[in-house]
Amino acid sequence: MAGDDGKCAVVEQRPEAEPEDGVPTRLGQAIMLHRAGDREEARNRLAALWQELGPRGDAFHRCALAHYLAGTQDDLRDALDWDLRALAAAEGFVTERPARARPAAAPAGGAPAGGAGPRHPLAALRAFFPALHLNLAADYAGLDRPADAHAQLRRARASVRALADGEHRRRLTAAILRLELRIEGAPGASR
Template identity: 40%
Template sequence: MTETQSLLGKLADVVSLGRTDRVTARLKLEAFFSEAERGPFAPCTIAHYLADLQDSTEDELEWDLRALAAADVVTDEETVEAGFKAEALMPSLHVNLADDYRRLARFDDAERHLTAARLTAGVLGDDAYGDLIRDVLTRVGEAIAARDTSRMETNPSTQAQG
């Protein structure tokens, strides 16, 4: 098993745990994040999942911003073992940020990230994961247009992965 496959397996286990025990899952992911000395793919992925386990939108935003910053330097060499190109991270990362900003009533920032998510969505496959992200894009876009700040289940990392 490669390092990437091992990381993804650990993350899948912790994400499953997070559905029933958010605090323990958050602590485990924070430990993974502090130990992540590999290339930027590990911190990006861990921060992406950590965002979903936060109790406040402000904390979720902080972790989503960390994930995006790390994603900017992730290479295809790092993601090939996970079965996708590095650019495929961007639609999900940007739509999560759009949703964070929407819930904080920062609609200009939300629109900016929604636009970035839409512009990068062309890299998504014609599969269940691609459909999921496109659906989230639609729902977040509708909520932004309605100036709705309520929490809704939009985050792909808390749902079934394709």
């Protein structure tokens, strides 16, 4: 769901069976801490989980972790670094096309079209790309890098077109437009 700052968050869908490593549970606990206002503890737990996974950890988990770590940063440059890591992990995952499916986080808006239940992470990550690009655009806009922000908005717009029509797509499309208006300094655009 897009916030006033143009950033998007992903709502985790509960898998039927928890993976053995417990990463989704621990990620969810840290997210709940952040949403409850304990930004520092959430950041500490997410950073510890990031270190535990390491550079060869599951790319889907790394993408989700980096995405949420970006949201816990106090410095916009640090948020940008984490958002770039999230995008790199997602792009690497899509490129590698893993052989086995695992339960996945669903984009904001709940379950995938066609009913509840886990989805293959590849499909979830493809649905996640518009939010990743939107977050990067918001970072660049906040760092007064409008050319980079516009480039990410173009990528967000292109990837949102691949989503099925629905509430998630409409929210992302509206968030893209709001951020574009904010970057352009349009009257009435929230800052």
